[in-house]
Amino acid sequence: MKKIFVLSFISVGYFLNAQNLSNSPYATYGIGDVKYDNTIETASMGGISTAFISDFTSNFNFANPANNTNFELTSIKLEATNENNYFKTNYNNTKSTKHSTYLSNISLAFPISSKIKMGLSYQPYSSKSYDIVNTQTSKDGTLFTNRFKGSGTLNTAQVAVSYKVSNEFALGLRANYYFGNLSDLNELTNLPSSDPSAPSSELINGYETKNSIRNFNFTLGTSYQHLNTRSDRKLTIGATATFGNTSNMNTDYTNSTYFYSGVDTKAYETIIEQKSTSSKNLLPMQASLGVGYGSENQWFLSTQLDYKKGENISYFGKTFDFQDTYRISAGGWYLPNYNNFRSYFSRVVYRYGAFYERGGLKIANNSINKFGISAGVLLPFKNSSITRMSGLELGLELGKRGTLKNNLINQNFINLRVGFNFADKWFRKSLYN
Numbered sequence: 221m222k223k224i225f226v227l228s229f230i231s232v233g234y235f236l237n238a239q240n241l242s243n244s245p246y247a248t249y250g251i252g253d254v255k256y257d258n259t260i261e262t263a264s265m266g267g268i269s270t271a272f273i274s275d276f277t278s279n280f281n282f283a284n285p286a287n288n289t290n291f292e293l294t295s296i297k298l299e300a301t302n303e304n305n306y307f308k309t310n311y312n313n314t315k316s317t318k319h320s321t322y323l324s325n326i327s328l329a330f331p332i333s334s335k336i337k338m339g340l341s342y343q344p345y346s347s348k349s350y351d352i353v354n355t356q357t358s359k360d361g362t363l364f365t366n367r368f369k370g371s372g373t374l375n376t377a378q379v380a381v382s383y384k385v386s387n388e389f390a391l392g393l394r395a396n397y398y399f400g401n402l403s404d405l406n407e408l409t410n411l412p413s414s415d416p417s418a419p420s421s422e423l424i425n426g427y428e429t430k431n432s433i434r435n436f437n438f439t440l441g442t443s444y445q446h447l448n449t450r451s452d453r454k455l456t457i458g459a460t461a462t463f464g465n466t467s468n469m470n471t472d473y474t475n476s477t478y479f480y481s482g483v484d485t486k487a488y489e490t491i492i493e494q495k496s497t498s499s500k501n502l503l504p505m506q507a508s509l510g511v512g513y514g515s516e517n518q519w520f521l522s523t524q525l526d527y528k529k530g531e532n533i534s535y536f537g538k539t540f541d542f543q544d545t546y547r548i549s550a551g552g553w554y555l556p557n558y559n560n561f562r563s564y565f566s567r568v569v570y571r572y573g574a575f576y577e578r579g580g581l582k583i584a585n586n587s588i589n590k591f592g593i594s595a596g597v598l599l600p601f602k603n604s605s606i607t608r609m610s611g612l613e614l615g616l617e618l619g620k621r622g623t624l625k626n627n628l629i630n631q632n633f634i635n636l637r638v639g640f641n642f643a644d645k646w647f648r649k650s651l652y653n
Contacts, residue, residue, distance in 0.1 A: 244305055244318075244631045245350055246588055246622065248370055249581055250531075250542060251431070251469075252348040252402060256577075257283060258324040260299055260637045264596025264615040265551030266573020268522040271458035271510030273445055275517050276609040278643030280329035280339045280380075284460050284508075285392025286441035288337040288382035293608060294330040299323070299639030311627040320349070324637070335384040345376040348402050365409040372402035374433055392441040396462075398503065402431040428474045436466040437503055452516035462506040469499045504529040514552065521552035530580055542580035543587070549575040551594070558605075569598035571615070584626040592619020596637070610643045 247253040262269045262283060269283035277292040301324040307316040322344070329339035348370035356364045380394040406427040443458040473496070478489035506528045514520030526547040551573020560566035574593045581588040596615035604610050615637035622631045 244307065244621065245352060245368075245629055246581060246631070247346075247348045247350055248352075248368055248404060251374055251433070252346040252370070252372070254346045255324070255344055256547075258299065258301065258343045259283075259297075259327075260325075260596060260613040260615040260639050261571070261598075263617055263635075263637060264571035264573065264594050264613075265522075265549075265553060266575045266594050267526075267547070267549040268510060268512070268524045268551045268573060270441075270460055270508040270524050270526075271443065271456045271512040271522050272520070273443060273456055273458075275520070278609045278641060280327065280337065282327065282339055282341050282378055282380050282394065284441040284443060284458050284510075285339075285380035285382050285394045285439065286390045286443040287458060288329075288339075288392065289384045289390050289443075289445070291329065291337045291382070292331055293643040293645055295328070295641060295643045297325065297327045297639060297641050299325040299613070299637060302636040302638075304634045304636075306632045307629050308624070308632075309627060309629045310624050325639070337382040339378075339380045341378040341380070343376060344373050345398055345400075346374045346402075348372050348404070362410055365407075367405075367407040367409075369405045369407075370403065372400060372431075374398055374400035374402060388444055388446055390443050392443075394439040394441070396437050396439060398433055398435040398437075400433055402433065404429045423477055423479060425477050426475075428476075430472045432470045432472075435469065435503055436464075437462055438464045447516065452518075454514055454516060456510075456512040456514075456522070458508075458510045458512075460506075460508045462503075465503055471497045471499065473497070499532065504531045512552075517555060517558060519552065519554045522550070524549045528580065543582050545578060545580040547575060547577040549573065551575075567600055567604075569600075569609075571596040571598075579621075583628060586623050586625050586628060588622050588628075590619060590621040592617055592633075594618075598641075608643055610641055613637070613639045613641060 244253060256267055257263055257269065259282070261279060269281060272281060273287045274281065274290055277290055278295050280291050280295055281287040300321065302321045303319065305318045307318070325341065325343040327339060327341040329337065331337050350368065350370045352368040354366045358364065375398070377397045378394055380392060382390060382392040384390045408425045409422050439460055439462045441458065441460040443456065445454055445456040447454040473494065474491065475493040476489050476491045478486040481487040506526070508524060508526045510522055510524035512520060512522030528545040530542045530544045532541055551571070553569055553571045555569050556566040558567050572595050576591040577589060579588040579590055594615065594617040596613065598609065598611050598613050600609055600611040617635040620630070620632050622629050624630045
């Protein structure tokens with residue numbers, strides 16, 4: 221049975237790498253739509269994770285690898301996300317809808333000793349998947365077609381190690397490997413008004429950017445938690461920093477003219493301009509600070525501040541600057557009564573949260589900000605206990621991104637998440653024969 225789980229873990233990782241995720245037109249800039257955190261547990265609580273130490277022995281925290289002092293079981297998580305985006309712009313009063321369902325996270329975690337815990341995780345980090353066509357007619361009847369198209373996914377594989385220094389203090393380190401290919405294409409076509417249905421016969425001017433990404437960095441985490449044994453109240457403080465980028469992003473830019481002899485086959489291509497660049501600050505320094513307070517095995521509430529330094533990205537042959545990003549999150553969880561086996565819903569873990577993010581993207585002097593609210597539940601399996609909390613996880617996230625100012629795009633989104641957490645005492649020697 222355990223071998224089947226391990227084989228499933230590897231095969232699911234293959235399909236995760238082959239996914240094509242849906243996202244907004246704002247993904248045309250930089251490395252696409254960045255998924256803040258793909259775990260249901262974190263997303264359902266507004267994104268709080270830096271000062272979150274689970275009361276249960278089956279949940280491993282990858283965001284802050286120091287927060288795993290209570291983790292004692294081998295855990296396998298499989299999670300999927302359904303994104304539903306609704307776009308609107310005042311430009312020609314345009315509206316659009318886009319949906320996508322994809323595998324968002326797989327992880328395997330296990331304790332090495334009472335003080336050392338380890339986890340492996342694999343999930344999409346960002347994506348590009350858009351196809352936008354804009355047409356205009358000049359006074360002489362010429363039809364101008366401008367097409368923007370992007371594709372590709374940037375994935376991340378993580379290895380995290382947690383070390384319990386004392387009953388109140390812990391350290392953690394996570395190694396992150398990012399890999400994938402992202403591309404953007406802008407095509408300009410001039411069509412005579414008498415023959416708008418034959419674009420393949422017309423000369424096309426294309427601007428294409430291809431990014432090949434192979435990048436390492438590291439996340440260092442620390443946490444402090446004080447438990448008042450008289451009242452079972454606890455105070456948690458956590459911090460993380462991501463640093464040490466190695467390798468880079470290689471960008472190939474091509475400006476050319478060509479015809480289409482088939483659906484995607486170029487013919488008679490003439491290169492106008494071609495160049496390659498490298499970006500070493502693709503994933504710049506990030507930091508997070510969180511504070512939490514709660515009651516043991518009953519409830520928890522936390523606030524968190526995240527910071528990401530702005531970066532420079534090559535985009536269609538030019539350098540595009542991203543501003544510093546700030547995100548404020550608040551959230552927590554509530555468990556009515558885990559000892560009440562007569563009422564199933566008294567043993568359900570209820571999660572809630574909200575966040576506001578000043579985005580790194582700024583267009584026409586407008587910051588593309590994002591905010592939302594979230595909720596979720598952990599529905600324990602029938603034989604689950606407080607020390608072995610396996611179950612079905614459900615999450616819901618509603619929010620808004622962007623603005624209608626200056627003919628920009630307003631994006632409303634509804635994200636649904638579902639996953640399974642299988643936890644048990646694996647890979648341990650028996651004390652008795």
